[in-house]
Amino acid sequence: MSSPTPSSPDAAPAPAGGGAALRFPGAVVAITGANGALGRALLRRWHARGARLIALTTCEEPLALTDAAGEPLPVRQVCWRAGAEALLEPLLAEVDVLVINHGVNRLGQRSAVAATEALEVNALSAWRLLELFARVVSQRPTAGRPRAEVWVNTSEAEIQPALSPLYEISKRLLGELLSLRALDLAAILRIRRLVLGPFRSALNPYGVMSADWVAGEILRQAGWNCGLILVSPNPLTYVLMPLAALTRRLYYGLVSKAERPAA
Numbered sequence: 375m376s377s378p379t380p381s382s383p384d385a386a387p388a389p390a391g392g393g394a395a396l397r398f399p400g401a402v403v404a405i406t407g408a409n410g411a412l413g414r415a416l417l418r419r420w421h422a423r424g425a426r427l428i429a430l431t432t433c434e435e436p437l438a439l440t441d442a443a444g445e446p447l448p449v450r451q452v453c454w455r456a457g458a459e460a461l462l463e464p465l466l467a468e469v470d471v472l473v474i475n476h477g478v479n480r481l482g483q484r485s486a487v488a489a490t491e492a493l494e495v496n497a498l499s500a501w502r503l504l505e506l507f508a509r510v511v512s513q514r515p516t517a518g519r520p521r522a523e524v525w526v527n528t529s530e531a532e533i534q535p536a537l538s539p540l541y542e543i544s545k546r547l548l549g550e551l552l553s554l555r556a557l558d559l560a561a562i563l564r565i566r567r568l569v570l571g572p573f574r575s576a577l578n579p580y581g582v583m584s585a586d587w588v589a590g591e592i593l594r595q596a597g598w599n600c601g602l603i604l605v606s607p608n609p610l611t612y613v614l615m616p617l618a619a620l621t622r623r624l625y626y627g628l629v630s631k632a633e634r635p636a637a
C-alpha cells in the first residue's frame with residue numbers, strides 16, 4: 375500500500391467558482407466502496423485529474439489498481455467498514471472531496487438480518503459519514519483549500535423500482551435524509567447527489583451501463599457544477615428526480631427549522 379504525500383493546503387491558491395475541487399491541483403479525494411466497480415472507476419478518473427487518492431475499503435489486501443496505461447495508481451488504502459465511521463475523523467480532516475459510494479444489494483431477501491444490513495450500510499453509515507465530514511469541515515481552516523465537497527451516491531432506486539425492496543427502502547431513506555439535512559449542511563459543504571441507473575458490478579450483474587462510463591459522466595456533470603448528477607438510460611429519472619428533490623426541499627424547508635446554537 376502506498377501513501378500520498380501529506381496534504382499541503384498552502385501549496386496553491388483555491389480556484390474560485392463552482393466545482394473548484396475538480397480543478398484544484400492535488401485535491402485529496404476519499405472514496406468509500408473503493409474496491410467496488412464504481413469505486414475503482416472513480417479512483418481512475420480522479421487520478422487522471424491529478425487528485426491525491428484515499429481508498430476507503432473493507433478489503434484488507436492491497437488493492438491492485440492501475441491506470442489506463444497499466445501503471446499502478448498511487449492510492450492510500452484505509453481499511454474501514456460501515457459502523458466504524460468515527461474512526462475516520464482524523465483522516466477526514468485531510469479530505470477535500472468525500473465520495474460516499476459504498477452499498478449492498480441483497481437481491482430477493484427480506485429477513486430482519488438483511489433489513490438491518492441494508493439500513494446500516496446503505497443509509498445510516500452513509501448519513502453518519504455525511505454528518506461527520508460536515509462537522510470536521512466546519513471546524514478546520516478553509517484558507518488555501520477548495521470548498522469541501524461531499525458526493526452521495528443514492529441511486530435511482532430513490533424514486534424508481536429496483537426489483538429489490540430493501541435496496542429501495544434503504545436508498546430512499548438515504549435520499550430523504552440527504553434532502554432534509556442538505557438544508558443546513560449546504561452552508562458548510564458543496565453537496566452533490568449521484569442518481570445512477572443500472573451499471574454492471576457485483577451489486578448489479580445485470581446493469582446495462584459500464585462503471586467506467588458512468589464514472590466519466592459523473593465527473594463531467596460535476597465539472598458543470600451540477601448538484602444533482604443524473605446518469606441513467608431511463609428518461610423518467612431526468613423528470614422525476616429533479617421534481618422529487620425540489621418538492622422535498624420546499625416541504626422540508628417549510629415544516630422544519632435549523633437548530634439554533636445554544637445562547
Ligand SMILES: NC(=O)c1ccc[n+]([C@@H]2O[C@H](COP(=O)([O-])OP(=O)(O)OC[C@H]3O[C@@H](n4cnc5c(N)ncnc54)[C@H](OP(=O)(O)O)[C@@H]3O)[C@@H](O)[C@H]2O)c1
Nearest residue numbers: 407408409410411412431432456476477529572573575577
Ligand atoms: N450497480 C448499479 O446498478 C447501481 C446503480 C445505482 C447506484 N449504485 C450504487 O453505486 C454504489 C457502488 O456500487 P457498485 O455497483 O459499484 O457495487 P459494488 O461493486 O458491489 O461496490 C460496492 C462496494 O461497497 C462496499 N461495501 C459493501 N459493504 C460494505 C460495508 N459493510 N462497509 C463498507 N463498505 C461496504 C464494498 O467496497 P470495498 O470492497 O472497497 O469494501 C463494495 O465493493 C453503491 O452505493 C450502489 O448502491 C449502483
